[in-house]
Amino acid sequence: MIFFHILKSLDELLYELMTWLLFYPVTLWRSLRHPLRMMEYARSELRKDSGDQFRETLRPPIFLLVTLVLAHVVELGAVGDSNLVSSHAGLADLINDDTTLIVFRIIAFALFPVVMAAIETRLMRERVNRDTLQEPFYAQCFLAGPFTLALSLASTGIRISNSWLETGSILLVYGATVFYIWAETKWLERSTPAGRLQALASSVGGFVFCMLILGALAWILGGS
Numbered sequence: 001m002i003f004f005h006i007l008k009s010l011d012e013l014l015y016e017l018m019t020w021l022l023f024y025p026v027t028l029w030r031s032l033r034h035p036l037r038m039m040e041y042a043r044s045e046l047r048k049d050s051g052d053q054f055r056e057t058l059r060p061p062i063f064l065l066v067t068l069v070l071a072h073v074v075e076l077g078a079v080g081d082s083n084l085v086s087s088h089a090g091l092a093d094l095i096n097d098d099t100t101l102i103v104f105r106i107i108a109f110a111l112f113p114v115v116m117a118a119i120e121t122r123l124m125r126e127r128v129n130r131d132t133l134q135e136p137f138y139a140q141c142f143l144a145g146p147f148t149l150a151l152s153l154a155s156t157g158i159r160i161s162n163s164w165l166e167t168g169s170i171l172l173v174y175g176a177t178v179f180y181i182w183a184e185t186k187w188l189e190r191s192t193p194a195g196r197l198q199a200l201a202s203s204v205g206g207f208v209f210c211m212l213i214l215g216a217l218a219w220i221l222g223g224s
Contacts, residue, residue, distance in 0.1 A: 024066055027057040031142045035183040039139035046135050060141030067145045068105050071152030079159045109148045111210045113140030119206045123192035143183055150176035
């Protein structure tokens with residue numbers, strides 16, 4: 001009986017993983033084309049029964065996780081190990097393989113949806129707790145996915161010795177940043193009582209805060 005339970009679990013796991021091959025590009029495309037619609041979709045799906053949620057896309061946190069894993073695979077194929085893995089100076093020695101690097105990046109880039117969800121909750125004049133944070137966090141993951149993918153690909157492109165690719169990577173960072181702040185501003189303006197200026201200030205403030213934290217982590221670890 002235990003053996004058959006294991007087989008059934010493996011069957012379900014394999015099916016789930018294979019469906020990601022279909023639903024990941026669908027989720028990414030929709031998040032790029034209609035970011036605000038996807039954020040509304042995330043909130044509405046969480047109000048359904050758990051078995052009926054996100055039947056046409058990946059769950060938002062899974063979407064963000066898969067994005068970072070794919071970006072890491074591209075990095076390995078294009079330039080090899082990250083500087084954080086190859087460096088053994090100071091605290092960087094804590095990140096000594098691909099697994100710990102992916103875990104670190106998941107935690108680091110999850111800052112964006114967490115911080116922005118907290119800002120959105122406060123703009124709604126609600127207390128920040130596990131219940132009030134879940135819906136905005138899930139919505140923010142759909143927006144953070146394409147942004148973190150752009151940053152990760154740009155970081156890889158800059159490491160390749162090609163002037164055109166380096167320039168394109170820098171432009172990609174600027175474009176992704178403008179897109180992220182624009183979408184965030186529109187979302188906060190739509191989903192909270194904040195006016196346009198307050199929504200813009202909150203978006204820029206949250207973005208700058210997250211980037212400062214990432215910069216501080218990179219400096220502490222001695223990576224790039």
